[in-house]
Amino acid sequence: IDRLSMQLLNAQNHREAMEQERMAFYSDISHELRTPVTVILGSLETLQDKKINDEAKIQEYYGQMIAEANYMRNMVNDLLDFSKLQNKEYHLETELLNLSDILSDVVHGMRRIADQKSVTIDYRNPNPLIEFSGNYEKLRQMFLIVMDNAVKFSPGHSIVTVHAETFEELTLIRICDQGPGIEPGEIPHIFDRFYRSNSKQNPSGTGIGLAIAKQIADRHHIHIHVKSQPDNGTCFEFIIQGKSHIFHSP
16 A cells, blocks of 8 residues: 555656646747747738838848748747657667768758858768767757857857767767857756857757757767857767777778
8 A cells, every 4th residue: 555655646746747847848938939929910010000111121020020930930840859859659760870971961061051151160080980870860960950059159260170089988079169158057058948048149049959959869878068168169079888889990
């Protein structure tokens, strides 16, 4: 009877915790959507009432509404990804992959965006074959989120480094920038859902990207360590352990 009572109590506590998490999730979504919806409605009402006749100003209103609509679309897509990854019943298809191919793919895709900011990507990976069991698209998404942030927060004419090293029992992948860095008090929260810094470099961020990256890493048993100092850049380290997964090329 005591054991049954304890199990029932644990189940009740779990249900209450899940309910609190669900309510917090809905509250976060409502808070995040309130501003773009208000901006779009306000702009539409202004245009409908013909309070503005200047064509340039009208186009400015349209541009602002498009930006807010894109923000909401990105948020919905990110929320769908995040919800799937949080669901323990969601099955992630895995296969034997080459992490070097994924890194090369991500770096290649980011070079155009980096070039627009005059940011150089320094990619170094002496091992052409780093075998790992995982999901190609999700792992690519994880690295892309972090690298996109690195370029986004980098000043012009700076360098983003992407270095991979393989050791006897682990692979270490570092993505580092020369941006403004992260305040020490913010580092424990950067993987939280909807958490965003006050930086002007990321006005359109949904605050879900790094939370998704963390979920993908956890699903693949990858540890992410963040090193950063204000005004001295940020470095994300992906620590991939397991001798059975890592094979050095001949």
